[in-house]
Amino acid sequence: MTIADIIHGERVPAHRPWPRLIVQRNGWHFAGQQLAEGHWTLLGLWGDTGAVHMAVLDERAADAAVLTLECTETFPSVGAVHPPAIRLERAIRDLYGLEPAGAPDTRPWLDLGFWDVAYPLGSQAAPKPCAPYAFLFTEGENLHQIPVGPVHAGIIEPGHFRFTANGETVVRLEERLGYVHKGIESLMTGATLDKGARLAGRTSGDSTVAYATAFAHAVEAALDAPVPLRGQYLRALMAELERLANHFGDIGAICNDASFSIMHAQCGILRERTLRAADACFGHRLMMDRVVPGGVAADVGAAGRTAVSALLAEVRRVFPQLVELYDNTASLQDRTATTGVLRVELARQFGAGGYVGRASGRGFDARRTLSYAPYDELAFDIPVLEAGDVNARVWVRIREVEQSLALIDQIMRRLPDGPVLAPVDPVGSRIREGFGLAEGFRGDVLVWVRLEGPRVVRCHLRDPSWFQWPLLEAVIEGNIVADFPLCNKSFNCSYSGHDL
């Protein structure tokens, strides 16, 4: 049975590839219950003019749907029964002015009190006076607070962490994010597809390929536009190069946070070699603006092919030695093993994607479960571990590096000839909607679009970090303050992708 069979709602005609159903309040409540009882997973929850949308996934049936509740001022809070929705609802309130009725947390989330406008995507009211942010309360003997950020000590993105510690032990961590909110969704409104793709590709720079691909999937679904086979294969090549580069960077950086700098230096070399191969193939180290609706904007020539095979050979020569080094260094393992454990139940409840979910028993991968071309034709394994600690998140990355190498082998071997782009050129002013997913290195990126002819009317981009950030608060509890950098780096959540 599909979700659309289970839940009663009016089906919106031009929404692809999964259905969008307009439900009543009882349907909305029912969906909240399904999430709370673990039958469905929350994929996204976002606002619209006079409505809220909820994307849900039935993992066992590999089925997804968007449920819409029309509302003018309030909507029943999903967060009241399903905590992963809480921050998404706080964001909806800040951006649209729609109140989640019965929500357990009524504090603002993205609106830090610095905008000239309240509810910028809704009523655009005059800004309200901003009360000091009330951090959650902690009580007990010998507790002290450590405020960190928004400007951090390293070359990383800004956010605020409020630690409450008892000596060395963290009793509570509370995150306050939103500092890099750029209003991307407001810029999307009225944008051409070209501008939309550029914005999507700058939602989180480390996942630019994943975002541009998810945006392209959504637009192509809305327009029912075909993508040439070679274009699909080149997208997968870019996606795997992006995954390799980020995983090399993360493995090195996690070890560096345990002061094991030789791994950082060696992994940094592999990351640089990967970016150079990407540059040789596509003319941009991070491959920004190379995935566009209808295909890709750059083709791989002979030089690119040579660079990729040289990269694969070099990684296969060096990486196993680094894995052995990681595995056989007891002082390093001492820092990563049993540190920052994410329980399997929490990973499942939050629908945590990527290495965060897969190190804690959740094997969801959009390349497999809601598969898209060309991954439906490629053979790969999804590594899943249960331990849920920093060590497990490192090992999932190591295994995914190996899988990406094997995938690139297959892609290069099978790379079909032909065009790489079938330009999309929507005419008229019909309203069409699409929903796309792409598996980035961090997890599944969701993009939902409503197009009016060739323009974007509304676009929502959901970073995997929305369902990982709250879990970081959970895993640090009971660990020592000095292990926070390790835990944080092993999650490597995106600030920009989350803050939008």
Added chain:
Amino acid sequence: MRRILFESIASRPLTEAPPTADDAMLAELARKVDAAARRRLGRSLSIREVDAGSCNGCELEIHALNNAFYDLERFGLRFVASPRHADVLMVTGPVSRNMREALARTYNATPDPKWVVAVGDCAVDGGVFAGSYAVTGGVKSVVPVDLHIRGCPPRPVQLLQGLLALLEKQPG
């Protein structure tokens, strides 16, 4: 580990020859940077990086400056953890309104003499994010900027060229 260390000793360094300082950036600096201050600091600068709303693409390439290929520290340039230790603020992003105060405070916490390097296309004027309710008009709308390094994101070599321009003597 020993094998990896021995291999590193036996093989040639990966570090690449330094690029020459970019002429356009030298010209921009010549107008702005006080020669006396530069003499006082010599050829050693401490850099504090501030992300003021970037997509994190610039951070990735700034990170790359520390890898074995670009090895920033050979030039006497290094990244430091506090604005109190810094001579240079390297600012990325269009400066989101939510980061404006934090950036201004970081600038005020940096001792004089200090320079501000704005990195990336969106740091110039907001770039692709210009016009949003949530961003200001680039780094110069919040703090005075001495040097812009353009690119989305700029390549590490371009970043090096800009930073080397800071160390070069002024023409004339």
